[in-house]
Amino acid sequence: MAATCEISNVFSNYFSTMYSSDDPTLASVPPAPAFGADDLVLALGSPQMALEGTEKASWLGEQPQLWSKAQVLDWVSYQAEKNKCDPSTIDLSRCELDGAALCRCAPEDLRLLFGPLGDQLYSQLWDLRGCPQAPKGPPPPPPQGGSSSFPDELSWIMELLEKDSLALQEPLGEQGPFDQGSPFTQEMLEDCRQASPPYTGSFGVGAPSPGSSDVSTAGTGASQSPHASDSGGSDVDLDAPDSKLFPRDGFPDYKKGDLKHGKRKRGRPRKLSKESRECLEGKKSKHAPRGTHLWEFIRDILIHPELNEGLMKWENRQEGVFKFLRSEAVAQLWGQKKKNSSMTYEKLSRAMRYYYKREILERVDGRRLVYKFGRNSSGWKEEEVVGHRN
DNA sequence: GTGCACTTTCCTGTTT
DNA sequence: CAAACAGGAAAGTGCA
Numbered sequence: 001m002a003a004t005c006e007i008s009n010v011f012s013n014y015f016s017t018m019y020s021s022d023d024p025t026l027a028s029v030p031p032a033p034a035f036g037a038d039d040l041v042l043a044l045g046s047p048q049m050a051l052e053g054t055e056k057a058s059w060l061g062e063q064p065q066l067w068s069k070a071q072v073l074d075w076v077s078y079q080a081e082k083n084k085c086d087p088s089t090i091d092l093s094r095c096e097l098d099g100a101a102l103c104r105c106a107p108e109d110l111r112l113l114f115g116p117l118g119d120q121l122y123s124q125l126w127d128l129r130g131c132p133q134a135p136k137g138p139p140p141p142p143p144q145g146g147s148s149s150f151p152d153e154l155s156w157i158m159e160l161l162e163k164d165s166l167a168l169q170e171p172l173g174e175q176g177p178f179d180q181g182s183p184f185t186q187e188m189l190e191d192c193r194q195a196s197p198p199y200t201g202s203f204g205v206g207a208p209s210p211g212s213s214d215v216s217t218a219g220t221g222a223s224q225s226p227h228a229s230d231s232g233g234s235d236v237d238l239d240a241p242d243s244k245l246f247p248r249d250g251f252p253d254y255k256k257g258d259l260k261h262g263k264r265k266r267g268r269p270r271k272l273s274k275e276s277r278e279c280l281e282g283k284k285s286k287h288a289p290r291g292t293h294l295w296e297f298i299r300d301i302l303i304h305p306e307l308n309e310g311l312m313k314w315e316n317r318q319e320g321v322f323k324f325l326r327s328e329a330v331a332q333l334w335g336q337k338k339k340n341s342s343m344t345y346e347k348l349s350r351a352m353r354y355y356y357k358r359e360i361l362e363r364v365d366g367r368r369l370v371y372k373f374g375r376n377s378s379g380w381k382e383e384e385v386v387g388h389r390n
Numbered sequence: 391g392t393g394c395a396c397t398t399t400c401c402t403g404t405t406t
Numbered sequence: 407c408a409a410a411c412a413g414g415a416a417a418g419t420g421c422a
Contacts, residue, residue: 268399268417294397327410340398346410351397353412368406368410 064125067099294351295360297334298322299373299380320373320380327369 097105097113102125111118301308302322311330315321324330327345335343352371355361359374373380 268415338397343398347398347400349411350399350413354397366406 064099065103067102292337294334294348295355295373295377296379297337298330298352298371299377301330301333303380303385315370317382320377321364322371322373323367324369324371 105113105122107119107122109118110122114121298312302312302314311326311333312322312324315323324345327349331343331345331348334348335341352361355374355377356363359376361377362372362374364370364372378384
C-alpha cells in the first residue's frame with residue numbers, strides 16, 4: 001500500500017508545484033515539465049499527501065536527468081530528511097552534481113558521496129526516473145519509502161493511454177454513452193490502488209462499453225450523461241451520476257476521511273429532496289483540496305495534445321484561443337478531479353466566466369464554446385511549453 | 391473568528 | 407427548441 005501511495009505523492013507534489021503558478025515566479029516557469037509521465041499527471045493531483053507540506057520541491061516533476069545542481073541538493077536533502085539520515089554525515093559541499101551527473105553515478109559513487117544514504121538515493125533515483133532497473137550494479141534495494149511500484153503503475157497508465165489513443169482514432173463527435181475515458185485522472189490512480197491494474201471500470205478505457213466503447217473517451221471522461229443537464233440532473237446524483245461511470249463498489253474514491261464527518265461539498269448546496277439527503281448522509285464529501293485552478297486544468301489539457309484529443313483544441317494557439325470540443329467531457333473530468341461527480345459544463349462555464357473579470361480569460365464573442373486565455377493566465381504559450389518539454 | 395479567494399450551485403434571461 | 411452564454415446571488419472550503 002505504501003508503495004502505491006508513492007506515486008500519488010510524487011504526482012501530488014508535482015501538481016502542487018504545477019498548480020501554484022499564481023506565484024509569479026512560477027508563472028514564468030514552463031508548466032509542462034519533461035517528466036516522462038507528466039502527461040498522465042493532468043488529473044492525478046491528489047494533493048492530500050505529498051510531502052506533507054506545502055513547500056514545493058523544485059525537483060518534482062522534473063526528470064532527474066534535467067535537475068540542476070540546486071535541485072539535486074534539494075532532493076538529496078529531502079531524501080536525507082525522509083530517511084532520517086544524519087545530515088552531518090553528508091558532505092554536500094562535495095556534491096557538485098547536476099541531475100545528469102547524478103544519474104550517471106554508480107551506487108558506489110553515491111555511497112562515497114552520501115554515505116549510507118547513497119544506496120537509498122540510488123534506488124530512489126531510479127524509481128523517479130521510472131526505469132525498471134538500474135543500469136548497473138545490484139538491483140536497488142526495495143526502498144522503504146515504498147515507491148518501487150511507481151514505474152509499474154506508470155506503465156499501466158501508459159497502457160491505458162495507448163488504448164485511449166487508439167480509441168481516439170475513431171471519429172469524434174459521437175461520444176458513446178460511456179464517455180469516461182480520462183487517461184489522466186487522479187481517480188485512475190486512486191482506483192488502481194484499490195483495484196488491480198486491470199481495473200478498467202472507472203473510465204471505460206479498458207472495458208469499453210460496447211458501442212461507444214471507449215471511443216470518445218479517449219482522453220475524456222465524461223459521459224454525456226443525462227445528469228449533466230443540470231445541477232446534477234436530479235438530486236439523485238449525489239454520487240450517482242457517476243455510479244454509472246464509477247460503480248460505487250468499484251469506486252473507492254470516497255474513502256477514508258472523506259466521508260467521515262459530514263463535511264460538505266464546496267459551493268452552494270444543491271437542493272435535495274429529503275430522500276436524497278438521507279441518502280447522502282453518511283457519505284463522502286467531495287470537496288477537493290485547493291491548489292488546482294480550473295483555468296490551469298484547462299490549460300494543461302490543452303498543452304498536452306496527445307491527451308486532450310477530442311476534449312478541446314486550440315483555435316489559435318498564438319492568441320490563446322481554444323475551443324471545447326466535448327464540453328461535458330471536460331466538465332466531467334474537472335468534476336473527477338475535484339471529486340465532484342455532478343460537475344457539468346454549465347457550472348464549469350460559470351466558473352470560466354468569472355475568469356473574465358480577472359482577465360485570466362478573455363471573452364470571445366459570438367463563438368460558442370470558445371474561450372481565450374487572458375493576460376493573467378500563463379503557461380500556455382508555446383514558448384513556455386516547448387522549451388520545457390525538451 | 392473573520393475576511394477573502396475561489397469555486398460550486400441555482401436561477402433567470404438572452405442569444406445562437 | 408435546445409444548447410450555450412451571461413451574470414447575479416448564495417453558499418462552502420481553505421487559508422491568511
